[in-house]
Amino acid sequence: MESIGVLLLCPVFSYLDQELDKRFKLYRYWNYPQSVQFLKEHANSIRAVVGNSNYGTDAALIDALPKLEIVSSNSVGVDKIDLNKCREKGIRVTNTPDVLTDEVADLTIGLILAVLRRLCECDRYVRSGKWKKGDYKLTTKFSGKTVGIIGLGRIGTAVAKRAEAFNCKISYYSRTEKPESNYKYHPSVVELASNCNILVVACPLTEETHHIINREVLNALGPKGILINIGRGKHVDEPELVSALLEGRVGGAGLDVFEDEPNVPEELFGLENVVLLPHVGSATVETRTAMADLVLGNLEAHFQGKPLLTPLV
Amino acid sequence: MATDLPNILVMGPPLIFPDFQSQYSHSYNFLTFFASSLPLPQYLSSLNILPSSIRAILCNNMQRVPADLLRSLPSLALLVTTTMGTDHIDMPECRRLGVRVATAGGSFSEDVADFALGLLIDVLMRISAANRCAKKWLRSELPRNIPPASRVGGKRVGIVGLGKIGTEVAKRLEPFGCKIMYTSRTKKSSVPYPFYGSAVEVAAESDVLVVCCSLTEETHHIVDRAVMEALGKEGVIVNVGRGSLIDEKELVRRLVSGEIGGAGLDVFQNEPLVPCELLSLDNVVLSPHAAAVTSESFHHIMELVAATLHAFFENKPSLTPVMQD
Numbered sequence: 001m002e003s004i005g006v007l008l009l010c011p012v013f014s015y016l017d018q019e020l021d022k023r024f025k026l027y028r029y030w031n032y033p034q035s036v037q038f039l040k041e042h043a044n045s046i047r048a049v050v051g052n053s054n055y056g057t058d059a060a061l062i063d064a065l066p067k068l069e070i071v072s073s074n075s076v077g078v079d080k081i082d083l084n085k086c087r088e089k090g091i092r093v094t095n096t097p098d099v100l101t102d103e104v105a106d107l108t109i110g111l112i113l114a115v116l117r118r119l120c121e122c123d124r125y126v127r128s129g130k131w132k133k134g135d136y137k138l139t140t141k142f143s144g145k146t147v148g149i150i151g152l153g154r155i156g157t158a159v160a161k162r163a164e165a166f167n168c169k170i171s172y173y174s175r176t177e178k179p180e181s182n183y184k185y186h187p188s189v190v191e192l193a194s195n196c197n198i199l200v201v202a203c204p205l206t207e208e209t210h211h212i213i214n215r216e217v218l219n220a221l222g223p224k225g226i227l228i229n230i231g232r233g234k235h236v237d238e239p240e241l242v243s244a245l246l247e248g249r250v251g252g253a254g255l256d257v258f259e260d261e262p263n264v265p266e267e268l269f270g271l272e273n274v275v276l277l278p279h280v281g282s283a284t285v286e287t288r289t290a291m292a293d294l295v296l297g298n299l300e301a302h303f304q305g306k307p308l309l310t311p312l313v
Numbered sequence: 314m315a316t317d318l319p320n321i322l323v324m325g326p327p328l329i330f331p332d333f334q335s336q337y338s339h340s341y342n343f344l345t346f347f348a349s350s351l352p353l354p355q356y357l358s359s360l361n362i363l364p365s366s367i368r369a370i371l372c373n374n375m376q377r378v379p380a381d382l383l384r385s386l387p388s389l390a391l392l393v394t395t396t397m398g399t400d401h402i403d404m405p406e407c408r409r410l411g412v413r414v415a416t417a418g419g420s421f422s423e424d425v426a427d428f429a430l431g432l433l434i435d436v437l438m439r440i441s442a443a444n445r446c447a448k449k450w451l452r453s454e455l456p457r458n459i460p461p462a463s464r465v466g467g468k469r470v471g472i473v474g475l476g477k478i479g480t481e482v483a484k485r486l487e488p489f490g491c492k493i494m495y496t497s498r499t500k501k502s503s504v505p506y507p508f509y510g511s512a513v514e515v516a517a518e519s520d521v522l523v524v525c526c527s528l529t530e531e532t533h534h535i536v537d538r539a540v541m542e543a544l545g546k547e548g549v550i551v552n553v554g555r556g557s558l559i560d561e562k563e564l565v566r567r568l569v570s571g572e573i574g575g576a577g578l579d580v581f582q583n584e585p586l587v588p589c590e591l592l593s594l595d596n597v598v599l600s601p602h603a604a605a606v607t608s609e610s611f612h613h614i615m616e617l618v619a620a621t622l623h624a625f626f627e628n629k630p631s632l633t634p635v636m637q638d
Contacts, residue, residue: 102464102466102489102490103438103464103465103466106434106438106464106465106466106489107434107438107440109430109434110431110434110435110438110440111440113427113428113430113431113434113435114431114435114440114441114444117427117428117431117603117607118603119431119432119435119440119441119598119600120440120441120444120445122599122600122601122603123441123598123599123600125600125601126587126592126599126600126601127592127599131584131585131587131601132585132586135328135601135602135603135606136600136601136603136606138606138607138608138611139603139606139607139608140607140608140609141423141424141427141607141608141609141610142427143423143424143426143427144423161488162485162488162489164488165484165485165486165487165488166423166427166485167423262450264447264448264450269447269448275440275444276444276447277440277443277444277447278443278446278447278450280438280439280440280443280462283438283443283461283462284437284438284461284462284463284464285461285462285463285464286463286464286467287464
């Protein structure tokens, strides 16, 4: 398989880079600033593309790679891959579902606690020496609160299970009601937001869910409510969120994703009711390894004519 | 000032005291002994107050309540502490003198357990460390070398002390897919987790230790060099009990030298002083003894203390919950 050309769109976890390099003829796209030239020279040997949630495969790239057979994304989200075009051309697409479900759910609880109990601020307080001058202020209890989840898929369900152990009540909004779950369904996001203390975005990004968190939802969530986004930055109307936080119309936020990564709205720095993370959900060693193994497994299965492990298309 | 309001000697002082004092200034005469540098006998005589007029103390763990102080108040019958722990009180002397000690009981167990989980997730997944980097990410600077994050799921978590707090911690950990085990003074027959007879034994089988037991003579430095050695290089310790449950000097040494993986610490041997070596480490999360401090617990303890003192001075049983002994 060492002669099969694989185009790697972005730097990845070192284990994945090394294994791709070992098993295929690997082209690291960012090393070729003259991409047009590069594609002319090598397009005919490239049969696979590996990208991630930020580096996708659009129609233009698909057209430039006539021998492309498979796009194996090192992510769950595939909103930057032109799935319809892939279907049209018979190009297979795989992602890395499930292996990061638990980690993202763990991070969600970690973010909720970090915001409500001001963990990062407490840590800053001690490191700055302020504790010598007085105690930190009262924070907000998590146990027993109502958690509203947008999207009761794998991640949403995993979040719900964890929050239940904290005696939280769970409610949700989903495209369709899930009667087999014991959680309270709300037919709209605004209604969900009005009736919960902690609103968690856990749905995939689609045209319908773009800016699903807007001004109306934020006002419904209210000055005592907090927003947790572990989905995609574009789930949230970011300028609206910023003004809601600055004006105190929303009580706080924990954000792992942003509309225009790596740009984070400057106004949010220094707000002690906001915890910002540089897209770390999936950053543990265990998850990165598991995701890499899925990317490699899918590529190998394809080129050996075996069934794909986690196909989307 | 001599009044016919009952005297309450205040030590510490408890976090609730300023609010409590303003709310109940017409019910009690609060003696703010915590603010005085005089020894108790001189303090009382400076106010023309007889030691025998003091039947109740309100305190927290910021000041010790030693035997000689207890003995100097012949009418003392009730000691209210707004803490769960009683390591600041000479309990044998209280028992000897027939002084009832009312504590916060299980009031804070949920808040403390929540916080312990928060610290545990933060240390393993590097949440506070990543938060510090978020600003650099904006400017596309290379992030500082955050130590790699590790999953919570699958970790073996050893709980040191399966009391009220330990039980709540275990319950919260279950859906995370952690293997839970514990050591405690006695084995709990109704509990599904494996029991180990000592901290060393549980540490040998754990990736993470969560320390939530009370501080007594037996549990002083229960997490010592041998326990840390058994836990190993990748081990993580979370402490929401008391600073002196851990040999702090040894812990700091191991964190600095890389002989232990990380720590989440809400308590320290000499609060509010924190060993300065910790202040620059990315594999520790530090907090200012804040695990129990929420608005909810604050209001709850206000009500409990009010009901307890009211029932005591009225000599009537309370209609609302009072503090446990």
